[in-house]
Amino acid sequence: MSFNAHNTRQDFAIFAGSDVAFLDSAASAQKPRAVLQAMADFAESHYANVHRGVYRWADEATQAYEDARQAVARFLNAPSPETIVYTKGATEGINLVAHSWGQSLRAGDEIIITEAEHHANIVPWFLLSQRQGVVLKWARVDDDGVLDLDHLQSLISAKTRMVAVGHVSNVTGTINPVAEIVRLAHDAGALCLLDGCQAVVHEAVDVQALGCDFYVFSGHKLYGPTGIGILYGKAEHLDKMPPFQGGGEMIESVSQDRITFAAPPLRFEAGTPPIIETVGLMAAIDYVGQFDRQAIARHERALAHQASKAIVDMGGRILGTAPDKAAIISFTVDGVHAHDLAQILDQCGVYVRAGSHCAEPLHTRFGVTSSARASFGLYNTADDVEALIKGLAKAKSLLMA
Ligand SMILES: Cc1ncc(COP(=O)(O)O)c(C=O)c1O
Known part of the structure; x- marks a missing residue:
């Protein structure tokens, strides 16, 4: 189906009768009716626990759960x-x-991450380094927020076991050359x-073209x-890999003195999983998949570009200025705290995020403690950018008067 943001906006009940400019999709995106409806239909007509019962609803639920897994595999080309x-x-x-x-790691083994990571890709490795004496190394980003690939390469050694990096930064929108990073990691015998x-x-x-391990x-x-x-x-x-958590359905057999584990993926899905949510995820994949994804990306980027230009014209600073970016922009305005900015924007019906966006090391790298972030989704239109620009002008006049 051809993509038109004014039409897709109609697919989202939350926007009905609302002119809110929702610019916080990078934190969490809104859900189209198709996703909410798929979950409701499933819960109302086929719901039961999965991989357990032998009755019809249990079979249907298990089928839906596994169908969703297949849909995800196709989505990632796994x-x-x-x-x-x-x-x-x-x-x-x-x-x-x-x-x-x-x-499987030993003290002295090395893991490489980057300064641009979300805390989700920092803290688990930091904790691992504390538990097992693993060495955590940080690859630098330059002043434009671009990963310094030479520096990353220089950190890789015979002791490197994992290179863990974000594909796209949640702060700057910068797209990392991930296929190249996977190759560098593999050349050294490390995973990515x-x-x-x-x-x-x-x-x-x-994922097969990228060659990544996870x-x-x-x-x-x-x-x-x-x-x-x-x-x-x-x-x-x-x-x-050994199990992460123990519980029902991740085992093959349990006796008082011996437990054997199920094969992946069930080995890693202990306890009752999110069942209705897998149906919702499959509906989301179908929803996004009905459009030309490049057309969506072009549209979102054009909006982000327009917003960036206006922010710079107003004297704001964009964090991360790589030419090829996804539609996420974080910015600061001298003398104005990001939270104050976000609060005034809220009064104008413009919803942005303020803070460090769970990426404190990257903010430190840019020499700031916080920023405001506008991130774009397939329901955003030029009206949202206009509302953002008007809101920023109002914020500036109030806060810098
Ligand atoms: C790049 C990146 N990694 C990881 C996460 C963590 O995602 P979640 O909180 O859904 O686990 C986020 C969420 O903001 C993110 O943007």
């Missing part, structure tokens, strides 16, 4: 549904890898985990529900 693990979100996916795969939270929203991702994302940023995320892992790694 080689098989067995490489797709359901998690609570990207954060849990990275924690799973750090805890489970991380057990990609945090795709902000990437799957803005571009088609092919890829994570969260459903709620992709117009799906909260409480569901995806960890893709190459079978050769998942097969060897």
Whole structure:
């Protein structure tokens, strides 16, 4: 279907009768009726626990749960549904890898991350380094927010076990050269985990073409529900990894003195999983997939470009000025605190995020403690940019008077 943001906006009940300029999709995107309806239909007519009962609803629920896994595998071009693990979100996916795969590490082994990471791709590795004496190394970004690939390469050594980087920055929108990073990691015998939270929203991702070992994302940023995320892992790694959590359905057999575990992905899905949410995620993937994704990206980027230009014209500073960026802009205005800015924008019906966006090291790198962030989704239009620009002018006149 051809893409038109004015039409897609109509698909979202939350915008009905509202002229709110919602510019915080990078934190969590709104959900189209198709997603909410799919979850309601499933809950009202097929709901039961999965992989447990033998009655009809249990069968239908299990089928829907596994159909969604197949849809995710197709979405990422993963080689098989067995490489797709359901998690609570990207954060849990990275924690799973750090805890489970991380057990194979020895003191002195090295993990490389970057200064631009979301805390979700910092803290699990930091905790691992504390637990097991693993060394955490930080690759630099330059003044434009672009990853210094030479520096990253110089950090890679025979002791490197993992290079974990964001595909797209949630602060600057900068797109990392991830295929190249995967190659550098593999050349050194290390693995590569990609945090795709902000990437799957803005571009088609092919994990086989990228060659990465792990890829994570969260459903709620992709117009799906909260409480569901995806960890893709190459079978050769998942097969060897011990469980992350213990409980029902992740086992093969349990006796008083011996427990054996199920094969992946169920080995990593202890307890009752988010069932309705998998149906919602599949609906979100279908929803996004009906449009030309490049057309969406072009539209979103044009809006972000227009907003960036206006912010700079007003004397604001954009954090991260790489030419090729996804539609996320974080900015500061001298003498104005980002929270004050966001509050005045709120009064104008413009919703942006303020703070460090769970990326404190990157803010430190830019020499600021906080910024305001406008992030664009497939329902944003030029009206939203206009509202943002008007709101900023008002904020400036009030706060700098
Ligand atoms: C780049 C990136 N990684 C990880 C996360 C964490 O996602 P979640 O809170 O859904 O686990 C986010 C969320 O903002 C993000 O933007």
